[in-house]
Structure formats: structure tokens, C-alpha cells
């Protein structure tokens with residue numbers, strides 16, 4: 001029986017952030033440029049407030065300029081579109097992120113489409129999604145990007161492996177599947193309507209769990225020596241965080257497993273920082 005190697009996203013994130021500081025210093029010295037990120041929060045969703053605060057703090061920790069822009073939940077679409085227009089033209093800003101979800105009176109697709117594709121550090125604009133689908137990504141959504149970095153850090157070459165992505169969201173499941181496919185994996189995407197989910201997961205060399213249900217992936221659902229990456233962040237009644245994977249049992253069977261907390265979570269914001277730096281670097285090389 002295997003005891004899985006822990007994929008330590010927290011440690012990898014810290015290493016990457018050290019490297020970012022150097023890239024930022026180079027930009028400042030050679031181009032007089034400080035990367036800048038604008039984060040827009042509409043309304044008072046408590047989870048979104050925490051995410052936005054953490055994004056701003058992460059920027060500060062590596063020396064990225066950040067602007068947090070907040071709006072009441074009842075603002076009009078037009079006000080938000082005007083703000084995005086302004087940020088698109090602002091030379092201090094290299095990345096624009098609109099925290100999702102948005103209130104119901106605002107059309108999410110219309111907002112995402114208004115963000116300049118060259119500042120779309122979330123990679124949610126349809127054109128950036130299309131470039132990823134064509135295998136020529138400009139910005140990769142942060143969570144799937146972080147997962148690919150975690151696999152690479154363990155020298156896991158996905159080419160020819162069967163990867164099963166459980167979840168089909170625009171933020172995680174779909175871009176994750178595209179990235180794995182681009183890297184040469186054989187990809188199956190499962191979701192809440194999939195019949196016999198365990199059949200697919202049991203035949204997976206890599207399982208990516210992005211379901212949003214605590215302890216959903218159990219040990220009987222995975223293959224011996226599989227790679228198990230847990231994208232879930234669920235809060236239990238006792239206040240503790242837990243992933244989509246039954247970590248205690250799956251870690252006895254998998255070859256690699258990512259924990260929650262300390263796995264994919266820290267990598268998501270780290271890749272947002274990297275996308276902002278890439279955008280700033282591109283702004284001078286274009």
C-alpha cells in the first residue's frame with residue numbers, strides 16, 4: 001500500500017513568489033515599471049471579501065501595486081463597464097480582475113468581455129478562453145495554471161496519462177481539461193450528471209477534483225498509485241477547511257496527493273501574481 005507524497009502548494013507558492021520579487025525588481029530597474037493589479041468587488045459576499053483581501057495582501061507581499069475598487073451590490077452595469085474602460089486605459093494597471101459572482105442585475109459575460117484581453121489576468125475573456133482551446137494561451141486561469149505548476153514541480157509528465165477532471169466550471173474544470181489536453185493527456189471531464197462516476201475515476205492516472213463537496217472522492221474511487229489533486233475548498237460545520245477528497249483514506253492509496261489547506265489554494269493567488277507580472281512584461285516587449 002502506497003503512502004502518497006504530499007504536493008505542497010504552500011511551499012511551491014513561497015518559492016515562486018521569491019522568484020517574482022526578482023522579476024519585479026528587473027522590471028523596475030530596466031523599465032521603470034511596477035506591475036499593477038486592479039481588483040473589483042461588487043457587493044458584500046463574505047467569501048468574495050476574503051478572496052479579494054487575500055489577493056491585495058499577496059500583491060503587497062511581492063511588490064505589485066494593487067487597487068481595490070468596491071461597489072455597492074445595487075450598482076448598474078453601466079457604472080461597472082465605465083470603470084473597466086477607465087482601467088483598460090490606465091498605464092499603471094496591467095491586470096484587471098472582477099471578483100465573481102456578480103449580482104443578478106449585472107451580465108457577467110458582458111463584464112468579462114469588456115476587460116482588455118491584454119489585462120485579463122483571470123483568463124476569463126472569451127478570446128483568452130479561445131486561445132487556450134487552440135493551444136496558444138495568453139493568460140491561463142489561475143487555479144488550473146497552479147495545478148499544472150504543481151504537477152510539473154513533481155516532475156509528473158502528463159503526456160499519455162488518463163486525466164479525469166471532476167467538475168465542468170468555466171473557472172476550473174473546463175480550462176483544466178484544456179491544459180491537460182494541450183499537455184498530451186487523455187482527458188475525461190465528469191460532472192454532477194455523470195453516471196457511474198467511479199468507473200471513470202477508477203481508471204484515472206490523475207484525478208482533479210473540482211466539485212465543491214466535502215470528502216466526495218473516496219479511496220474506493222481511485223486507482224492504486226494515482227495522482228490526486230484536490231481543488232475543493234469546503235468549510236465544515238466545525239469551521240475547519242476541507243477539500244473534495246477524503247484525504248485520510250486516499251493518501252494511503254495514491255502516489256501523490258494535494259492537501260487542503262496548503263495545496264492548490266496558495267497556488268491560485270500565486271498564479272494571479274504571475275499573470276500580472278507577465279502582463280507587465282508583455283506591455284514593454286510588445
Ligand code: GUN
Nearest residue numbers: 097098099100101122171
Ligand atoms: N470567484 C471564484 N474564483 C474566482 C477567480 O478565480 N476569479 C474571480 N475573478 N472570481 C472568482
